[in-house]
Amino acid sequence: MSADTPTDVFEAHRPVLMGVAYRMLGRVADAEDVVQDAWLRWSGADHGQVREPRGYLVRITTRLAVDRLREIRARGEAYAGPWLPEPYVTDFADSAPDGAERAVLADSVSFAVLVVLESLSPLERAVFVLREAFGYPYAEIAAVLDRGEAAVRQLAARARRHVDERRPRYTVDPAERRDLTKRFLAAAADGDLAALMSLLAPDVRLVGDSGGKAKAPLRVLETADKVGRFLVAVTAAEASRLSLRLLEANGGVAVLALSGGKPDTVLQLDVADGVVHTVYLVRNPDKLRSLAGR
Known part of the structure; x- marks a missing residue:
């Protein structure tokens, strides 16, 4: 099979397409479905007429993701408790060798940003993802969405303003997060409430997503005392059965917690200035299926 076959071309761009679809939807299974639909469109296309495969594929994927997002929202399904995106395994080492580019990609797929993106319209979200995460020029985004460039600029300004108003106003340093995560786990495992609370900001928040299908707070917990006591109690009750x-x-x-070899919980921390500002817990089993075997 030559390197120029339609299959090889598509596979070369699959990581970008999956990145676009996931940022649009916040759900791994839905993103995979969209990418699969994009493949079906691509496999039936006249490839001799496609001058820029990447642009063509991103356009198809974005439009399919917009349609899927509209379908999801039209169903208006109620969600039990706080909502978080489905955890998505990321590795930008190969696709983004530049440190600044890696930081942009990491930020655009973070829990904090994806939660805010849920409140944007599908078109605003598409413009934000293509512009902020992938650096597309406004003219190209206009072509992708079949909108005028002026309208795209307005959508981008609204989306950026909305995200800036609601996203955390601190930068998460990767090395600091890793170090603090290890210290956090050690304090929780030891049941050391004082040590754990010393790692928490006074106004720390714990956001637990269970979808009503596992044990987790149905409301956001706030303050170091409430969050610390909850974590120590949960660790004492659950630690023996988890790896x-x-x-x-x-x-x-x-942190991926496994029970009997199966994904049970994903924990992630947002940290700044040496303390934890947000604790994210994903326990909805439907959102952990893609992590099986990790």
Whole structure:
């Protein structure tokens, strides 16, 4: 099979297409479905008429993701408790060798940003993803979405303003997060409430996503005392049946807890100035299926 076959061309661009679809949807299974639909469109295309395969494939994927997002929202399904994106294993070492580019990609796929993106319209979200995460010029985004460039610029300005107003106002340093995550786990495993609380910002928040299908707070917990006591109690009750490992997810280090070899919980911390500002817990089993075998 030559390097120029349609299959090889598509596979070469699959990571970018998956990145676009996941940032649009926040759900791994839906993103994979969109990429598969893009493949079906690509396999039936007249490839001799496609001058820029990447642009063509990103356009198809983005439009399919916009349609899928509209379908999801039209269903208006209620969600039990706080919502978090489905954990997504990320590795930007090969696709983004430049440190600044890696930082942009990591930020655009973080829990904090994806939660904010849920409140954007599908078109605003598409413009934000293509512009902020992948650096597409406004003219190209306009062609992708079949909109005028002026309209795209307005969508971009609204999306950026909305995200800036609601996203955390601190930068998460990868090395600091990894170090603090290890210290956090050690304090929780030892049941050392004082040590754990020393790692938490006074206004720390714990956001637990269970979808009503596992044990987790149905409301966001706030303050170091409430979050610390909850974590110590949960660790004491659950530690004996869980094994832990670190993985790279959503742009940074995360903790995967396994029960009987199956994914049980994903924990990730947002940290700054040496303390934890947000604890994310994903326990909805439907959102952990893609991590089986990790």
